[in-house]
Amino acid sequence: xxxIHVYTGNGKGKTTAAFGLAMRAAGRGKKVCIIQFMKPDxxxxxxxxxxxxxxxxxxxxxNRFVNKNNPxxxxxxxxxxxxxxxxxxxxxNYDLIILDEINVALDFNxxxxxxxxxxxxxxxxxxxxxxxxxxxxxxxxxxxxxxxEMREVKHYYRKGVMAREGIxx
Numbered sequence: 001x002x003x004i005h006v007y008t009g010n011g012k013g014k015t016t017a018a019f020g021l022a023m024r025a026a027g028r029g030k031k032v033c034i035i036q037f038m039k040p041d042x043x044x045x046x047x048x049x050x051x052x053x054x055x056x057x058x059x060x061x062x063n064r065f066v067n068k069n070n071p072x073x074x075x076x077x078x079x080x081x082x083x084x085x086x087x088x089x090x091x092x093n094y095d096l097i098i099l100d101e102i103n104v105a106l107d108f109n110x111x112x113x114x115x116x117x118x119x120x121x122x123x124x125x126x127x128x129x130x131x132x133x134x135x136x137x138x139x140x141x142x143x144x145x146x147x148x149e150m151r152e153v154k155h156y157y158r159k160g161v162m163a164r165e166g167i168x169x
Contacts, residue, residue: 004145005128005131007130007148008135009150010134011149011150011152011153015101018098021096021130022098026055030096031095032056032098033089033094033096034097036060038060038066038105038110039100040063041059042063042169062074068107071108075110076110082102082105083111087119090123098129099132101133103140106133107133107134113137120140120143
């Protein structure tokens with residue numbers, strides 16, 4: 001039986017946890033697909049490493065930040081394209097599908113809650129599904145079998161330390 005995981009909260013580590021699970025699954029010969037909402041294919045360390053392990057990674061974000069209060073039409077189109085791509089992948093023979101930052105795409109109204117719930121209802125019995133990102137909707141949490149909330153206690157970003165290669169990207 002497959003389960004639905006949600007990694008959410010304001011702390012660091014949601015994507016890292018999901019990619020760790022992808023590595024574990026790939027190491028056991030599982031077929032894995034990661035679909036990234038709102039993140040570009042910029043050669044982030046996790047994208048590079050995952051691909052070296054034979055994990056599919058598909059990034060649908062642009063190279064700019066999305067304005068939550070006024071998202072660009074392109075950002076909405078990219079998120080919808082990622083969601084439709086995820087629906088296609090659910091019809092294929094995957095053991096694990098990760099929808100990275102889908103919760104943020106929902107919070108920014110790039111995609112609809114109804115569409116995400118519809119995608120979840122399509123989940124095949126054998127496919128484990130992971131949804132990451134801050135601001136997970138209550139309806140998503142209710143559908144999930146496992147929910148982990150990362151909570152920021154302290155972060156060096158508050159001291160002005162920017163993202164570092166190999167650590168944050």
